[in-house]
Structures are given as C-alpha cells and as structure tokens.
Amino acid sequence: MSILIKNVFFKEEPVDIYIEGNIIKQMGQGLSAQIRADKVIDGTNKAVIAGLVNCHTHSAMTLFRGWGDDMELEAWLSEKIWPYEARLTDEMVYWGARLACLEMIKTGTTCFNDMYWKMDAISTAVEESGLRAVLSSVTLDSSNTQTVSDIVAPIKESHKKAGKFSDRITFALGPHAIYTVSKDIFKWIDSYSKDNNLLIHTHLSETPTEYDNCVKAHGLSPVRYLNSIGLLSPRLIVAHCLWLDSEEIQMLADNDVKVVHNPNSNLKLASGYKFKYHEMKDKGITVGIGTDGCSSSNNLDMIEATKVASLIGKAWRDDPTATPAKEMFKCATVNGGIILRQNVGKVKEGYLADLALVDLNSTAFTPNFNFISNLIYAAHGDNVDTVICNGKILMENRHVEGEEEIMRMATLSARKLFFNK
Amino acid sequence: MSILIKNVFFKEEPVDIYIEGNIIKQMGQGLSAQIRADKVIDGTNKAVIAGLVNCHTHSAMTLFRGWGDDMELEAWLSEKIWPYEARLTDEMVYWGARLACLEMIKTGTTCFNDMYWKMDAISTAVEESGLRAVLSSVTLDSSNTQTVSDIVAPIKESHKKAGKFSDRITFALGPHAIYTVSKDIFKWIDSYSKDNNLLIHTHLSETPTEYDNCVKAHGLSPVRYLNSIGLLSPRLIVAHCLWLDSEEIQMLADNDVKVVHNPNSNLKLASGYKFKYHEMKDKGITVGIGTDGCSSSNNLDMIEATKVASLIGKAWRDDPTATPAKEMFKCATVNGGIILRQNVGKVKEGYLADLALVDLNSTAFTPNFNFISNLIYAAHGDNVDTVICNGKILMENRHVEGEEEIMRMATLSARKLFFNK
Numbered sequence: 005m006s007i008l009i010k011n012v013f014f015k016e017e018p019v020d021i022y023i024e025g026n027i028i029k030q031m032g033q034g035l036s037a038q039i040r041a042d043k044v045i046d047g048t049n050k051a052v053i054a055g056l057v058n059c060h061t062h063s064a065m066t067l068f069r070g071w072g073d074d075m076e077l078e079a080w081l082s083e084k085i086w087p088y089e090a091r092l093t094d095e096m097v098y099w100g101a102r103l104a105c106l107e108m109i110k111t112g113t114t115c116f117n118d119m120y121w122k123m124d125a126i127s128t129a130v131e132e133s134g135l136r137a138v139l140s141s142v143t144l145d146s147s148n149t150q151t152v153s154d155i156v157a158p159i160k161e162s163h164k165k166a167g168k169f170s171d172r173i174t175f176a177l178g179p180h181a182i183y184t185v186s187k188d189i190f191k192w193i194d195s196y197s198k199d200n201n202l203l204i205h206t207h208l209s210e211t212p213t214e215y216d217n218c219v220k221a222h223g224l225s226p227v228r229y230l231n232s233i234g235l236l237s238p239r240l241i242v243a244h245c246l247w248l249d250s251e252e253i254q255m256l257a258d259n260d261v262k263v264v265h266n267p268n269s270n271l272k273l274a275s276g277y278k279f280k281y282h283e284m285k286d287k288g289i290t291v292g293i294g295t296d297g298c299s300s301s302n303n304l305d306m307i308e309a310t311k312v313a314s315l316i317g318k319a320w321r322d323d324p325t326a327t328p329a330k331e332m333f334k335c336a337t338v339n340g341g342i343i344l345r346q347n348v349g350k351v352k353e354g355y356l357a358d359l360a361l362v363d364l365n366s367t368a369f370t371p372n373f374n375f376i377s378n379l380i381y382a383a384h385g386d387n388v389d390t391v392i393c394n395g396k397i398l399m400e401n402r403h404v405e406g407e408e409e410i411m412r413m414a415t416l417s418a419r420k421l422f423f424n425k
Numbered sequence: 426m427s428i429l430i431k432n433v434f435f436k437e438e439p440v441d442i443y444i445e446g447n448i449i450k451q452m453g454q455g456l457s458a459q460i461r462a463d464k465v466i467d468g469t470n471k472a473v474i475a476g477l478v479n480c481h482t483h484s485a486m487t488l489f490r491g492w493g494d495d496m497e498l499e500a501w502l503s504e505k506i507w508p509y510e511a512r513l514t515d516e517m518v519y520w521g522a523r524l525a526c527l528e529m530i531k532t533g534t535t536c537f538n539d540m541y542w543k544m545d546a547i548s549t550a551v552e553e554s555g556l557r558a559v560l561s562s563v564t565l566d567s568s569n570t571q572t573v574s575d576i577v578a579p580i581k582e583s584h585k586k587a588g589k590f591s592d593r594i595t596f597a598l599g600p601h602a603i604y605t606v607s608k609d610i611f612k613w614i615d616s617y618s619k620d621n622n623l624l625i626h627t628h629l630s631e632t633p634t635e636y637d638n639c640v641k642a643h644g645l646s647p648v649r650y651l652n653s654i655g656l657l658s659p660r661l662i663v664a665h666c667l668w669l670d671s672e673e674i675q676m677l678a679d680n681d682v683k684v685v686h687n688p689n690s691n692l693k694l695a696s697g698y699k700f701k702y703h704e705m706k707d708k709g710i711t712v713g714i715g716t717d718g719c720s721s722s723n724n725l726d727m728i729e730a731t732k733v734a735s736l737i738g739k740a741w742r743d744d745p746t747a748t749p750a751k752e753m754f755k756c757a758t759v760n761g762g763i764i765l766r767q768n769v770g771k772v773k774e775g776y777l778a779d780l781a782l783v784d785l786n787s788t789a790f791t792p793n794f795n796f797i798s799n800l801i802y803a804a805h806g807d808n809v810d811t812v813i814c815n816g817k818i819l820m821e822n823r824h825v826e827g828e829e830e831i832m833r834m835a836t837l838s839a840r841k842l843f844f845n846k
Contacts, residue, residue: 066788069803070795074749107788271736272802274745302802303789308729312736315692319737324695328495367487367528368724370832371839374491381693381723382490386807411791418792 005043005395010036012047012361014351016375021052023357026395031353043397049365050389051375054349055114055358056306057340059264060205060243060294062120063129063137064092064100066107067418068299077211077273085299088421089121096417098125103414104304105133109404111305111385112360114393115340115348117241117264117294119178119205123162127169134398136358138344139166140178140205145189155189159196172394174344176203176241182226183214187233197239203345204235209252210244211275227252236261241343243294246276253280257287262343265335267312269296278320281313281327281335292343293336305385310336314380329380361390426464426816431457433468433782435772437796442473444778447816452774464818470786471810472796475770476535476779477727478761480685481626481664481715483541484550484558485513485521487528488839489720498632498694506720509842510542517838519546524835525725526554530825532726532806533781535814536761536769538662538685538715540599540626544583548590555819557779559765560587561599561626566610576610580617593815595765597624597662603647604635608654618660624766625656630673631665632696648673657682662764664715667697674701678708683764686756688733690717699741702734702748702756713764714757726806731757735801750801782811 007023014021020035021028030039072084097120108116115136120126123141130137141162145155159177166175177193179185185193185206197204209215209226222229227248230236236259243264245256256263265279284291293313295304310332317327341349348358364372368383379387391399398404419425428444435442441456442449451460493505518541529537536557541547544562551558562583566576580598587596598614600606606614606627618625630636630647639647648669651657657680664685666677677684686700705712714734716725731753738748762770769779785793789804800808812820819825840846 067792069792070798071792073795073798073802074746074751076746080745103788103791110788268736271740272745274739274743274747277740298803302798303804305805308805312733315689315733316737316740318695319692319698322695324501324693325495325497326695330495365829365832367524367531367832370524371488371490371492371836373839373843374494377491377494377723381494382719383724384726384729384805384807386805408786411786411788415792418794422794 006041007043007045007357007392007395007397008036008039008041009045009047009052009361013051013364013375021351023392023395026357028351028353028355028357031351045361045390045400047361049363050361051364052351053112053360053362053379054337054351055360055391055393056112056336057292057344057349058108058113058116058294058304058306059241059292059340059343060266060296061104061116061118061304062297063104063116063118063126064097064120065297065299066103066304067096067100067414067421068297069302071299071422073302091421092121094122094125096421097122098129099410099414099417101126101129102133102410104298105129105135106404106407106410107304108135109133109391109398110388110402111307112362112388112391113304113306114358114360114391115344115346117205117344124165127166127173130173131169134393134396136172136346136348136393138174138176138203138205140176143177143179143189143193144184145186152188152192156192163200174203174346176205179204179206181207181214182218182229190230190233190235194235194237203239203241205241206243208242208245209247212247215247225252227255231255231259243296244270244275246270246279248280250283253283253287253289256284257289262290262292264292264294264343265313266294266296266301266309267316268301268309271312271316272302273300277316279317281317290339290342291335292340293332306336307379307383307385311380329377333376333380357392357395359392360388362387363389427462428464428466428778428813428816428818429457429460429462430466430468430473430782434472434785434796442772444813444816447778449772449774449776449778452772466782466811466821468782471782471784473772474533474781474783474800475758475772476781476812476814477533477757478713478765478770479529479534479537479716479725479727480662480713480761480764481687481717482525482537482539482725483718484525484537484539484547485518485541486718486720487524487725488517488521488835488842489718490723492720492843494723512842513542515543515546517842518543519550520831520835520838522547522550523554523831525719526550526556527825527828527831528725529556530554530812530819531809531823532728533783533809533812534725534727535779535781535812536765536767538626538765545586548587548594551594552590555814555817557593557767557769557814559595559597559624559626561597564598564600564610564614565605566607573609573613577613577617584621595624595767597626600625600627602628602635603639603650611651611654611656615656615658624660624662626662627664629663629666630668633668636668646673648676652676664717665691665696667691667700669701671704674704674708674710677705678710683711683713685713685715685764686734687715687717687722687730688737689722689730692733692737693723694721698737700738702738711760711763712756713761714753727757728800728804728806732801750798754797754801778813778816780813781809783808784810
C-alpha cells in the first residue's frame, strides 16, 4: 500500500509526501509528477503535522467522562472512581479504550502511553483502531496479603500476551506510584525492565500529599526516594513531577528519566501548576505532554493540552515569552517519539508514517501568518481532518470507520458500569 | 417568522421550543403536535443552551491572530500592535469584525461586548452578521495636544451614528483604561453615560505595572482611584480586575460594578492568574467571561475560555471544588446577559431567541451523564451545530452563509495591513 499526499503545507511551503508501507519514503515538490501511488490525498489548503503523541493517559477512563467533577480528591476517588473500577469488565474496558482511540484519531493523536487495568482488552482495542501505543498494566501492591510472586505473575502474563499483537503495540511496565507500590516490587520491575529492555511508566510527585507522605515514610522526597532504590534510569517515564527542587531535577537529568507534563489534569485536580519546564529543558530532560485520563482532564485533545501547557507556563512565571508554542508543540510530537522510543514525531523521510492533516479552511487559521501559533493557540483537535498511522488512513474528511458504533457501545458500557443496566 | 425546535435536550429532558419573531414564546413537551411554524429544526441528539455572551473582546483584532505571540508585552505592543493599528482602514476593520462574528457564530456566541476603533465599520459588520453586540469606540487622551472637546466630539458622533443600526446593536462608552484616559475625560464619560443611560466598558487592574503606576501617579490603587473620581457605578463594566484586595472588591460590589474575567488572555500575556471569582461572587458582584481580542487569546471560543476559567480557578486556590463548571457556565450566559443589559442568557419563555444547539453525537458527549460538565470540560465551540440569534438562524449544520468569502476577505485585509500587498 502506498499513499501520495499532494500539495500539503509543511513549514509554510507546499510539498508532496510519498508513503510506502508504513514509512515516509520521500518528501518534496513535484513528486506527484514522478510517483504513482495506490491512494492519492489532495492536501490543498491543509497542513501536515506529525501525529501527536499523548505521553500519559488511562484510555478506558473515557467511560468516566463527566462522572465526577468539581469534587475533593478523596471523595472523588473513594465515591466515584474506585468502587466502579472494581466493577469493570473486559468488555467495558475494551469499549472505553475504543472510544479513547476514536477520540485520539479525531484530534490528531497517533501514539499514546497508557496505564490501566485489563491490558489485553485495551491491546485488542488499540490493535483494531489502527493506533500506536505503549501499554502498561497497572501494578499495585498495597494489599498485605500478596507476595512478590503473586504480584509479578500477572505482569509476566501480560508481557507474554502482548506478544500476540502487532508491533504498533509496545508492552511496558506500569507500577502505579510510590505510595501504592513497595520498594521490592519497584526493584523487581526495574530489574525485569532492564532484562527485557522495557519502559516503566509511573506517576511521580503529583501532589503535596504524596510528597509529604513520602518524606514521612522514607525520610526522602519522591524523586530522592526513587533514586535511593535505584529506579531512576533512561527506561523510566514519570508523569506529573510537579513538586521537585533543582537537585531532584538534576537527578532526573543525570539518569535520563523522561518526564510527562499533564497540565489540564494538574489544574483541574488542583495538584499543582508550577511545572518546571524550563529548568528541566535546561538540564537536558526530555519533556512530553499528556492529557491524563478523561476522569481528570475530560478529553484527550492534545492540542488543547499543549495550549494549556503554554498558557499556564507563562502565567505562573509571570513571563509571556515562557513555554512558547513551538517548544510546546515539539514536546507534543518529537519528544513524545523519543520518550516512547518510537520512530515518530517528525514529518521526515525515514520516519514512520504517523501523520495528521489540519484543515486550514477555518477561522482558527484565518489569517495564517504563523501556523504553529494558530494550531496551538487558536485551533483544537477538531481542526484535524485526516489521520494516518503506520501508513494506514484512519480518518479522512473527519470520518472514522465505525465511529457511531463505538460511541453507542461505549455509552452502553458506561451505563452498565454505573447504573447496572 | 416562527421556528419550532423539536425534541431537543434541555436540562437532561427533551423539549420543544417555539420561537415567534425574536422571542422564545413557548417551551414544553409535545408542542409540535399543536403548533405550526415557518421553520422546523429537528433537535434530536442535540442539546440547547443559551447563546454564549462574550463580555470582553476587540473583535477586529482577529486580523492580528498569530501575528505576535510569545513576546514581552512592551515589544509586542510597540512592534506588533500599535504601528499596525495606526494603519487600519475602515475596510480592514469591517472584515476583521466580520471574521470575529463568523468565529463567534461557529462557536455558539450570540452576543458580545466590544471595544475597538472605527465603530461604524464594526457596527455594519455586526448588523450584517446577525449577532447582538454592545459596541464601544476606544477613547484615549494620552496625547497632550487634544482638548476635552476634541476628545468628546467623536464619542458623540459615534453615538449618533449608532442610532441608524437595529436594536441588536447597543452603543456604549469605551474609555480605554486609567493610564490612557484622564480624570476629566472619565468624568465627562460618566456624566454622559448617566444622562444617556449608557454602559461604560474599560480595562481595569490588569497588570502589576498598571497597579504600581496608578499608585505612583494618584497615591491610590486602580479601583480606589476610579472610586475617588466617582466612576464606580452600575453602568460600569471592568475587564480583568486581577489585582485587587478585599476592600476594593467591596467598593466594586457597593457600586454594582460588573467584572469580566478573561482567563486565556491573562495567562498568555502573564498579566496575573489569581482572579478572585469566589470573593466577588460572595459580595454579590456579577462576573462575566470574555475571550479578549485574538491578538492576546488567539480565538473567540467562549467554551474554551469558560473551561480555562474553571481550571485556573481550581489550580491557584489549590481546591478542585472551586469554580465549578455549572457556575462558570452561568457566568458565560446568564451573567453576560445581566452585564450587557440584554434579555438573553437563558433558554426561557419571554427571553430573546438567542440560542445554540450542541451536537451530542461526538466523543465529548460520550457518555453523557453530565451535559454541562461535558460541555465545559470536554467540548469546544466546534461542537455547536446550530445558532439562532434574535429569532434568526445564523448557522445550521455548521454552515454559515458567506463564510468562505469572509475568511478570504479577512485574509486579504490582513495581508494589506501587515505586508501592504
């Protein structure tokens, strides 16, 4: 299968893009005169961007959208989240993840980093959606009744099962957080990750409560604690990281730990808002952007998340030049590819053909003196018109195959989950 | 002309809405069996909301979208805004305002509060667009060469000219700010406003620089200064109000001054982010929401502005229950109607027929347990499908008459403005 995208704007110039299999094979002007492709897409009045990379989400939590908002964190978790997560079936998780994939396709995201329950159902949903993902199953060991082998058995099982899916799906390890996973399990996970070259995806230093409790329990702040048990490594992806000092930033940098900023979720849950992007960047840390799950950020629109990352970065520093659109866009694309170790995030020959075409025929791009500025500050995910992942067209003219059925089944699953009907 | 909207969701129940002329005449279930209308709209799988009210913008600045971002305030104003504002022609302003009206229609806003140059051109644009607006011409008197009568003559002239437009357009007075308008002119404006029962629209206490300079110049903070010269009144609408203490909030409340929160602009320009919504509400101040102009917030999407108002309100207070979606939505609708003294902001019999229908057939509303939460936290303006203003359909199935031409002409106007070609 080959695709030729004709006359599409890239960095303010019209180009043709030739995709062969799942790779961007050639880019340039006038390619269409030389090359014949199975499918031709007219890119006129559209701009091409790398598919966005959502570096932290809990996909199937789309089912929880609007289910508990404007609540205290404790009440929200204990009344609205945990009792229902305990009732989730494979089928519910499958449809929740299908809905998440649909929403990501509709808003230009082609790759995401997930952590949730029932990974097999999620893998099936991602496989069928056509997206690319790094998937981890949540690991917890807060109960006292489980032994290490009780806990590691399902991880190994998930890892084994992940092998049956295509290479769009990458297995990762998902220890939930320092307050829900013991030192021994963290150490086992690190060692398993090293032996199998797997990424580790965890939450870190998200709230002051986590910070204070960690200091109480271990005499160390969250980052220092993870460092003390040898967990900081280039394989580690940490979401949030709102509460840290310059020494901790240096520790993350020294160990090439990857950090994911989730601005919407952090603001909405009032976890904190002083994300130290510039300090991290200055130390060479690769920072990505995530939406977090739909129970805390309510949508999976990476363009909105990137805008809010830029706005809040300027606001808390009292500096309108901070967190500029171009840098935040790089976090949402190039850095995402690096963090998830996928050959994506750039529209460039040799990269995987994970692309989105943005419709310029809208008020957000009128006038269009600065495409990236318009994309981040004026547009939304809905301005994406066409999405290609792994060389396959997943959306064209905003239509995704099966979308009505996915929304219908996700609604039914959510009703079953919350109202048992 | 009469319109019947059949089977549309309102507060979680399906209703029919009958519009006669420009008024919501009747609402209820089963109306369609009794009433014949000139036009029937099928509201199935749609929800009705009051048209959003954008309480502070500079409409024609859509032309400046993406023209200067991520810059220091001084450089931005002196290099990117002022030299080009000086070159604006009536035609440019007309097309900029047409583009703004198009964007507002496309995102569910039916009424707005504007302050800009060349009010006659803007009035024409608004009149033709079908929207409702309170329009003020900017008044400045920072130059030393002008007398009071030099300055008030064009205000009276604008007021007179405004009479030729329909009652969708309301004339207001637009003294720019305390640092650009003298005490004498403010006092003249207040007296003229009282005599003619006109609203006054100004910027107030937007930045620390404004605050400090006001204290230096007058020995008083901005709100105290306006109070000292007798300007605080129920006719006064003040945009921003980020820097004030509880005594100043009490002054605003005592005088029934209306306050407009512009979260996106405040964050992007790093003007401040601790908008004291709850303190103002507790004192009985009517708070509205605005997008500000497209040079500082980049779009006119009131749903996005309302979301960001909610997010930042929770974040800086460290309280996830603060600024809940329902209250912020009320600010963006009901309060907007009160602030602009228009009989709008509610879907209710006897109110003006300024409505938006939201398409529920999208991921943002899947599942749909809490419509307002989904609208504010998950959707964008693009989820609006149909817009009615003053009993006239301005958008149906996301199509607005003449939209291509408006975008084309606005682009040409912007090119002429910035590149002289």
